[in-house]
Amino acid sequence: MGANVRRAALRACLAAALAATAGITAACSSGAAPADFVSVSNGGCGDSWHLAGPGWHTFQVHNAAAEGAEVDLVDPADGAVYAEVEALGPGTTSPMRLNVGSGSYAFRCLFEDSEPLTGPTALVGGHARGTPAILPVTSNDLLEPARQYHAWVAAGLNTLVSQTAAVAADVRVGNLAAAKAAWLTAHLTYERLGAAYDAFGDFDQKLDGRPDGLAGGVSSAQWTGFYRLEYDLWHGQDARRLTPVANALAADARGLLAAWPTTQINLLQIGLRTHEILENALEFQLTGHDDYGSGSTLATTGANIAGTRELLTVLHPLLISRYAGLPAVYSWLDRLQSLLSASKGPNGQWLAVSQLGPGTRQAIDAACGQALEELAPIAAITEPRTT
Amino acid sequence: MPESVPPGASPAEPGAPRRRAFLRGALGAGVTGAVAGVAAGYTYRATQPTPASEAALENSAAGLLAPVPFHGRHQAGILPQSQRRTVVIAFTATAGGRAELTELFRTITARARFLTAGGTPPPTGIGGPPSDSGVLGPTVVPDGLTVTVGVGSTLFDDRYGLAAQLPARLTPMRAFPDDDLDPAQCGGDLVIQLSAGNTDTVLHALRDIAKHTRGGMQALWRIDGFTSPARPAGTVPRNMLGFMDGISNPSTSDRAQLDSLVWIQPGTAGEPAWTAGGSYFVVRLIRMFVEFWDRVDITEQENMIGRRRTSGYPLDANSIYATPNFTQDPTGEVIPLNSHMRLANPRTPQTAASRILRRAYNYDRGIDSVGDLDIGLIFSCFQQDIKRQFEAVQTRLIGEPLVDYISPFGGGYFLALPGVADSSDFLGRALLA
Numbered sequence: 001m002g003a004n005v006r007r008a009a010l011r012a013c014l015a016a017a018l019a020a021t022a023g024i025t026a027a028c029s030s031g032a033a034p035a036d037f038v039s040v041s042n043g044g045c046g047d048s049w050h051l052a053g054p055g056w057h058t059f060q061v062h063n064a065a066a067e068g069a070e071v072d073l074v075d076p077a078d079g080a081v082y083a084e085v086e087a088l089g090p091g092t093t094s095p096m097r098l099n100v101g102s103g104s105y106a107f108r109c110l111f112e113d114s115e116p117l118t119g120p121t122a123l124v125g126g127h128a129r130g131t132p133a134i135l136p137v138t139s140n141d142l143l144e145p146a147r148q149y150h151a152w153v154a155a156g157l158n159t160l161v162s163q164t165a166a167v168a169a170d171v172r173v174g175n176l177a178a179a180k181a182a183w184l185t186a187h188l189t190y191e192r193l194g195a196a197y198d199a200f201g202d203f204d205q206k207l208d209g210r211p212d213g214l215a216g217g218v219s220s221a222q223w224t225g226f227y228r229l230e231y232d233l234w235h236g237q238d239a240r241r242l243t244p245v246a247n248a249l250a251a252d253a254r255g256l257l258a259a260w261p262t263t264q265i266n267l268l269q270i271g272l273r274t275h276e277i278l279e280n281a282l283e284f285q286l287t288g289h290d291d292y293g294s295g296s297t298l299a300t301t302g303a304n305i306a307g308t309r310e311l312l313t314v315l316h317p318l319l320i321s322r323y324a325g326l327p328a329v330y331s332w333l334d335r336l337q338s339l340l341s342a343s344k345g346p347n348g349q350w351l352a353v354s355q356l357g358p359g360t361r362q363a364i365d366a367a368c369g370q371a372l373e374e375l376a377p378i379a380a381i382t383e384p385r386t387t
Numbered sequence: 388m389p390e391s392v393p394p395g396a397s398p399a400e401p402g403a404p405r406r407r408a409f410l411r412g413a414l415g416a417g418v419t420g421a422v423a424g425v426a427a428g429y430t431y432r433a434t435q436p437t438p439a440s441e442a443a444l445e446n447s448a449a450g451l452l453a454p455v456p457f458h459g460r461h462q463a464g465i466l467p468q469s470q471r472r473t474v475v476i477a478f479t480a481t482a483g484g485r486a487e488l489t490e491l492f493r494t495i496t497a498r499a500r501f502l503t504a505g506g507t508p509p510p511t512g513i514g515g516p517p518s519d520s521g522v523l524g525p526t527v528v529p530d531g532l533t534v535t536v537g538v539g540s541t542l543f544d545d546r547y548g549l550a551a552q553l554p555a556r557l558t559p560m561r562a563f564p565d566d567d568l569d570p571a572q573c574g575g576d577l578v579i580q581l582s583a584g585n586t587d588t589v590l591h592a593l594r595d596i597a598k599h600t601r602g603g604m605q606a607l608w609r610i611d612g613f614t615s616p617a618r619p620a621g622t623v624p625r626n627m628l629g630f631m632d633g634i635s636n637p638s639t640s641d642r643a644q645l646d647s648l649v650w651i652q653p654g655t656a657g658e659p660a661w662t663a664g665g666s667y668f669v670v671r672l673i674r675m676f677v678e679f680w681d682r683v684d685i686t687e688q689e690n691m692i693g694r695r696r697t698s699g700y701p702l703d704a705n706s707i708y709a710t711p712n713f714t715q716d717p718t719g720e721v722i723p724l725n726s727h728m729r730l731a732n733p734r735t736p737q738t739a740a741s742r743i744l745r746r747a748y749n750y751d752r753g754i755d756s757v758g759d760l761d762i763g764l765i766f767s768c769f770q771q772d773i774k775r776q777f778e779a780v781q782t783r784l785i786g787e788p789l790v791d792y793i794s795p796f797g798g799g800y801f802l803a804l805p806g807v808a809d810s811s812d813f814l815g816r817a818l819l820a
Contacts, residue, residue, distance in 0.1 A: 083512045095525075097510045134514050323514075332602065335483070359479065362605035366481035370602030377515030385513070 038096075038107060040088075041065040045119035046107035054100050054128035061085050061107075062093040069111050070386075072136075073098065076106040076121050079387050080133035101130020110386055134322050136385035142267040145314035150265055152310055156193045157257040163189055164250040167229070171246040174239040179246070183233060184296055187226045191303035192310070194277040199265050203256040207249065210290065218292075224248055227292045234293025271382030274311045275375040277304045282368050288353040295352030301368070302340050305333055308375070315382060322381050325374055332371035339364045452531030452584040457503045460664050461650060461806040462814075464533030464582060465744070465769050466639040469614040469624070473582040473748045474589045475670055475765055477539070477575025477799060478604035485547050489819045491603035492536075495579070496813035498599050499534035502527065502592045520598075522591040530588040534596075535580040536814050537668040537801030542576040552818055555657035556667060556772050560800045563781055565790040572608040572672060572797030580767070586611075608797060610672055612748025612765040622707060623699055626749055627675050627762050628792070630692050631699035633745040634707055635732055648776070649744050649769050661817035664805035666769040669743075669777045672750070672797035675763040680792045691788045693728030701728065710734060730783045741779040743768040763793070773800055 036057055038046040041064040051057075063069045072084045073096060082105065083098040107119040124130075163186035170179035190208060193200075200207070207225045214220035218231055229245050281304040284290040285297035312319070312329065319326050343360050345351050353361060452470075455463045482488040505527045508519035519527065543553040562568050579596065581589045589611075597606070615624045623631035637644050646652060653663040680688070685696060693711070694701055701711035703721045713734055716722055722729050732742065748765040755761050770776035784790075804814050 081513045083510060097507070098512065099509070131510065131512055132514070134512065136513065335602075362479045362607070363481050366602050366605040369605075373598065373601050377511075380511070380513055380515050383513070 036060060037062065038071075039064050040069060040071055040107065040109045040117075040119075042067075042111055042114060042117075045071075045109035045117040047119055049107065049119065049122065051100060051105060051122035051124055054102065054124050054126065054130060057098060057100050059096040060093050061088060061096050063088045063090055065111060066090050067111055069109055071096070072108045072110075074106055074108045074118070075104050075133045076108075076118060077104055078135065079108075080135045081385070082131055082133045098131040099129075100124055101128045102126045103130070103133075116386065134381060136387055137271075137318055137322070137382045138387055139267055139384040141318055142270060142382070142384055145270055145318070146265045146267055148314045149270065149311065150260075152314075153193055153199075154257075154260055156189060157253070157260055160186060160189050160193075161250070161253045161257050164246075164253040168243075168246040168250040171239055171242045176233060176239065176242070179242070180233055180294070183226070183229060184294060184299065187230070187296070188299060188303040190226060191300050192307045194273070194280070194304050194307040198269055199263055200256060201263075203252060203259070206252045207256065210284075225252070227290065230294050231292040267384050270311060270315065271379040274308060274315070274378045274382075275372055277308050277311075278368060278372055278375065280304070282365075282372065286353060286365055286368060291352055295355070296350050297353060298340050298343060298364075299350045302337060305337050305340075309333065312378075315378070318382060319378065323377060325377060329371070329374045329378075332367060332374050336364065336367040336371050339367055452529065454504050454529035455531055455533050457500050457534075457807065458809050458812075459806040460808070461666070462533075462535050462803055463503070463806070464535035464580060465649070465666055465746075465803060466645075467531075467533060467582075469633075469746055469748055470531055470533070470582040471584050471614055472586045472589050473580060473612040473614075473765070474593055474609065475578065475580045475612065475767070476593065476609040477607045478577045478579070479607050480542060480546070480576040480603065481605050482547075482603040485819070487603060488547050489815075491600055492815040492819060493813045494599050494603070495534075495536060495596060496807055498592075498596050499536075499814075500807070500810070502595060503529055503532045503534060505529040520591060520594050522587055522594070527591070528588070530583045530585055532581065532583040532588055532592055534592065535582075535668070535803055537578040537580075537803045538815070538818075539575050539578065539799055539801050541574060549818070552659050552661060554651075554659060554662050554665075554667075554802045555655075556774060557802050558773075558800060560669075560671075560798060561778070563795070564785050566795045569796050572610075574799045575607045575801075577604055578668070578670065578799065578801045610750050610752070610765055610797075612750045614748055626747065626764055627677055627751075628680055628688070628692075629696050630688075630694060631707070632747050632764070634694075634699055635728075636745055637742055639744070645744075647740075648742055648771060651771055655771075659818075662802060662805070666803045667771065667773045667777075668801040668803040669766075669768050669770070669773060670798040670801070671766040671795050673764045673766055674761065674794045674796055676759070676792050676794070677762060678759050683792075690723045690726060691792075693722045693726030702726075725787055727784065727787055727789050730787055731780050733783075738779075741776050743770045743776045743780060766795075766798075769803065 037060045038049050039062045040046055049059075059073070061071050063071070067090055069088045070084065070086050071088055073082045074080060075082070082100075083096045085094045085096050088094055102124050104121050104123055106121045109117045109119070111117075163182065167179055167182040167186050170176070170182050205225075208227065209223065209225050210227060211217045211220055211223045211231075214222050224245065226249065229242070229249055232242050232245055278301075281301045285301045285304070288297055290300070291297045323329075339360070343351060343356055343364065345355075356364070455467065457463055480488060480491070482491050507526050508517070511518050523530075538557075540553065540557045540559055543549045543557075560568075560573060581592045581596075583589050583592070617624050623634050626632040637648050639645065649666050651658060651662045651665050651667070653660070655663075689696055689702065699707045701709055701722065703711055703716060711722055711728065711734065713722065713729060718724070719726075719729070724730075732738065746767045746769065748767075749762070750765050751760070751762045753761050768777055805817065807814055
């Protein structure tokens with residue numbers, strides 16, 4: 001690392017300190033020493049760095065190579081990651097901030113098409129507590145969860161095919177009361193599979209699409225699937241008009257089942273979906289947006305919780321040692337589920353969210369919000385990383 | 388004196404030299420504050436604005452307001468003058484029992500302590516999404532943020548075993564004859580008011596507090612407000628009727644007066660001990676029918692208020708802070724008997740104990756169903772006793788001519804909790820511990 005670069009880094013820190021208002025610890029004030037400038041390249045990964053001691057540090061990580069890099073600060077003993085800078089472009093510098101505690105620290109650099117490089121280790125003695133390191137999850141780690149999840153979805157799709165066939169049969173014979181009940185059963189089965197939305201590709205729009213964005217909205221001929229059938233069933237359409245909609249739903253379910261064995265699950269999606277399913281539930285179900293007449297969005301939310309739990313089950317072995325908040329995830333999902341169950345009407349029927357008392361609705365929304373906060377870290381923790 | 392001449396500009400006006408000197412001082416302090424980034428802490432508006440409070444307004448646009456010390460006997464957001472931006476938000480407590488409720492108040496306290504002091508949020512490494520929204524950049528600036536937390540009477544129902552701790556003077560907000568209250572915008576187990584120099588600062592604080600308390604409380608109603616710059620400079624900010632608002636307020640530097648009007652005193656008859664140091668907090672959301680108002684003759688407007696619109700002077704005086712002499716005008720020839728100023732504060736020994744500390748903000752939230760502007764006032768005030776003070780004032784105002792142009796539609800009665808003594812204390816500790 002050249003002296004010029006070092007001075008440049010120091011200048012940047014001083015500018016930041018001056019810009020900050022009094023009474024604030026500027027990012028650089030505790031670690032403004034040039035030693036916190038770390039240069040990486042294909043030839044070396046922070047070779048000249050050293051650690052003055054524990055406490056807050058902001059490393060200015062500079063990529064001196066001609067290609068992009070990912071730079072992690074790791075515990076060299078087991079590869080656990082204290083901090084990372086992803087997608088560090090050639091010639092750019094990015095801050096990496098952490099609280100250094102007692103332990104071993106080394107930079108690890110990943111350049112495209114190269115073996116990972118690990119720089120020299122710095123040891124910090126004593127008993128200072130710092131930002132904890134987390135063992136990275138690799139693609140390899142995610143293969144078994146993905147396999148289990150794929151099999152679980154396959155089983156769910158078999159159920160979906162028979163349940164959508166039952167809906168279509170009820171519609172064809174004009175038994176619309178039975179069709180409504182069968183519709184709910186089949187829809188909840190589909191909603192339990194929420195984690196696989198992206199993997200379902202175009203089938204999801206066919207099976208569970210919304211009229212939003214279609215010209216003509218609810219009267220669009222392109223609107224198909226569960227919600228279209230719900231809208232028609234609960235808006236007094238006769239069996240003759242309903243039959244092609246119900247038949248198409250059953251056919252699309254069969255199509256999805258047929259395509260599933262050759263469909264791959266994106267490993268990144270497994271972790272992302274642990275909060276995205278309930279993000280969707282909060283946006284579309286708990287608001288009542290996706291109530292097209294049946295008033296069953298609270299039941300749908302319950303199915304979404306079940307889908308979330310399945311993802312947590314397959315990821316559990318990876319999370320148990322990496323995420324201290326995991327028990328809170330389960331307890332808030334339990335609380336949300338029990339609030340949903342307790343919100344049913346006097347005859348055990350699901351109520352539309354607009355029929356809930358304000359206290360009940362607020363308790364459900366609050367629990368969903370807290371569950372989402374607890375779930376959110378899982379996506380970052382289980383993002384597949386190269387080690 | 389012609390109405391078009393701004394106060395302080397007329398050489399005949401006795402207060403003019405002092406006023407100009409004050410303005411120079413304000414600008415000087417503003418520049419100093421900006422360079423050093425250090426002001427001597429936030430300052431309070433007494434009856435008259437001080438140079439330092441003007442400097443605070445100068446600095447607020449740049450986000451340079453110094454931190455308001457969070458710890459103290461009283462909450463820090465009560466005495467400071469209205470800041471440029473505010474949000475008032477009421478919540479329903481959803482905490483599952485007393486322990487979780489206590490945890491909720493601890494969390495609110497911890498977040499408020501950090502947000503008002505500023506600092507760099509901790510990194511999460513690969514362990515989760517960022518801990519901060521980033522709305523204020525990598526380092527959270529205090530920007531004069533204050534966080535004022537109150538509790539409503541409903542918190543003392545059977546959910547948390549607090550019934551015996553209900554403050555003696557805390558009830559649900561009553562409806563007055565001229566009100567048109569929307570239940571969806573009234574009440575709340577908790578209320579939080581966040582005020583600072585800029586909108587991004589208050590919204591950042593709101594997002595931060597909400598993120599950390601999702602399971603413990605759920606938003607019920609919310610309104611955003613703003614304070615206009617004093618126009619002309621050195622006067623008092625105006626409301627959306629075009630009149631200066633809250634000119635006559637108890638002095639916030641007069642400790643004895645605050646102890647007799649604002650702060651609940653230890654040993655007050657009937658009050659649970661935990662309330663000492665707190666203050667009853669009334670919030671009233673008041674729509675102003677400004678289109679109608681703008682079609683009213685200026686004389687009628689001024690007679691309804693009791694002050695000049697241009698200058699803020701009482702109709703019988705030549706300066707803003709002059710005390711109107713109602714005894715000299717017993718029939719209301721100069722200041723009508725039913726003018727807002729005269730009814731609200733008749734300035735008699737009998738009504739002195741009903742004075743309140745007003746902290747109003749303007750609000751603006753779009754249009755109504757006939758296309759008129761939905762703008763008005765977030766009236767708020769602090770006091771020792773809602774019945775003796777706010778309700779007495781509001782009762783005198785029943786049927787005032789102004790009611791045709793305004794419509795209270797929401798708000799609530801709360802008790803602003805006693806202050807947080809130090810880093811080991813938390814809001815509501817004396818109530819919950």
